[in-house]
Amino acid sequence: MPLPPPYDPYVRDCPSRRLLDRIGDRWTVLLIAALEGGPQRFSQLLRTVEGISQKMLTQTLRSLEADGLVHRTVHPEIPPRVEYELTALGRSLLAPLGALIDWATEHMGEVQSSRDAVDAR
């Protein structure tokens, strides 16, 4: 008697569900994109990622670090310097994320039009 496949995409606890729990917040994806070009310092990221607060930057970076997507390097200098860069795992996420970004760039206009038409009523 066949059991349902363990990771049907629409089931609560599948990997894709968990991934979206992680990257679905306000800043994670923006941060990954900002790190695409190479290592960045904390203060650089604070300026680059428009609108993020210090608190959320710290929190999001810690979370990405815990997930193994970002590596944190502390340079024991004065003043302190801390650099963040994507790990190999983090970089491997850039491709599928890019596919999504491309879709958004191409189609969000249609989505917006549809939404505007509804709002007009």
Add this chain to the structure above:
Amino acid sequence: MPLPPPYDPYVRDCPSRRLLDRIGDRWTVLLIAALEGGPQRFSQLLRTVEGISQKMLTQTLRSLEADGLVHRTVHPEIPPRVEYELTALGRSLLAPLGALIDWATEHMGEVQSSRDAVDAR
């Protein structure tokens, strides 16, 4: 004097940011995945998408409808029958979403391991 490109991925209001605002919630992606196979009735979706409440199902479907990603068909019968299916636009989102789901299926184990190692401390 060159202005910054209007849609740098890490900027607050780029299309990809807005897309993630939409699909980043708890249910949207699961619902799109559940609709991949074809039209589904409300009560079917309620059973298929494990753990979703009636309220969130309604709300998420309405939102997807407003975005032009899902079409809603009411069959004037008794008892009432309502079917939901992906629009062409909605189906076009399946590919990039699939890429993300594939990444998750392949790599969420590593992410989980990394996270477990951190939690252990």
Add this chain to the structure above:
DNA sequence: CGGCATCCGTGATGATACTG
């Protein structure tokens, strides 16, 4: 410079009950 601690408002989500 690169954080952490605290307080707090708001929106997203869930549970429950009712309806055409």
Add this chain to the structure above:
DNA sequence: CAGTATCATCACGGATGCCG
């Protein structure tokens, strides 16, 4: 069957102040 309405909760994220 396919919703709507109401209430309760809780995590997300912003603001502010302090520290090594």
